[in-house]
Amino acid sequence: MSVDITLYGYTTSPYVRKVSCYLYYKELPFKFVGVSPVEPEKTIAFSGGTQVPVLKIGEEWRRDSSKVGVWLDELFPAKPLLSQNDKDRQKITAIDDWVSDQFIPGMIFRSAIEAEMNDAFKKRAWRLADIVSSGAKMPDHIKEAWPEILKNAGFIKDLVAHLDMNEPFQVMQMRLIGELAQHLGNGPFLGGYDAPSMADLAVYGQMMFMYQVGLTDVLPLGEHPTLRPWLENVSTHLPRNPWCVDEAFITNPWPFD
Ligand SMILES: N[C@@H](CCC(=O)N[C@@H](CS)C(=O)NCC(=O)O)C(=O)O
Incomplete structure (x- = not known):
């Protein structure tokens, strides 16, 4: 499956770093879009909130690093972040x-x-x-x-x-x-x-x-x-x-x- 993946955040956030590590570990190419913590609406208004990380895959997006990990495994099961068991x-x-x-x-x-x-x-x-x-x-x-x-x-x-x-x-x-x-x-x-x-x-x-x-x-x-x-x-x-x-x-x- 080839689909655009975009990570929105600031890398000083530990939770954003979690997600960039997930993506690199799974060898999924992605684009990083920096979010300004003082003007988050400029980049992540679509999420209706101010919290990062936000991960967008195609037209869908998720917030919360742990939920993002679960979602990534559902879409891209190779190199699982969680177990099937x-x-x-x-x-x-x-x-x-x-x-x-x-x-x-x-x-x-x-x-x-x-x-x-x-x-x-x-x-x-x-x-x-x-x-x-x-x-x-x-x-x-x-x-x-x-x-x-x-x-x-x-x-x-x-x-x-x-x-x-x-x-x-x-x-x-x-x-x-x-x-x-x-x-x-x-x-x-x-x-x-x-x-x-x-x-x-x-x-x-x-x-x-x-x-x-x-x-x-x-x-x-x-x-x-x-x-x-x-x-x-x-x-x-x-x-x-x-x-x-x-x-x-x-x-x-x-x-x-
Ligand atoms: N449980 C969330 C925590 C995310 C979080 O707290 N992000 C902070 C940055 S470290 C944030 O966006 N704070 C600004 C805000 O919530 O408006 C996750 O795992 O992604």
């Missing part, structure tokens, strides 16, 4: 839900809320603004204000609202990494499967992006005895830059050479 499907879905509801908010969005408004935070925020703007140009005054915008974004507050903020941030991060290692078990992929699923790609998209575009100096999980080899394993199923950003943004060396 009910029990395995439930297990993969449960891990993917944990990634979307716990791991991503806890590891990524909570850092925007907790971080001090210092030079390091501002530098990271401005880098994120540059990446967003490379996909859908934002005015300079908006880019300049990105640190404050991130700190006050209602959708980020909503994404962390269900987390237990009484658990200190670092304790939460260590717990989430421990839970990820438990999901991996003896591997080679999450849940103990022989091939990557949507759950693996969902986490990979977070750790690798942050490092590759220079938001962190070292690869998160890069010292972990089982999670580092797992990241390397997942990387062999994807191109080195599945992030829908120009190569110029990839500033850190490939970590697995």
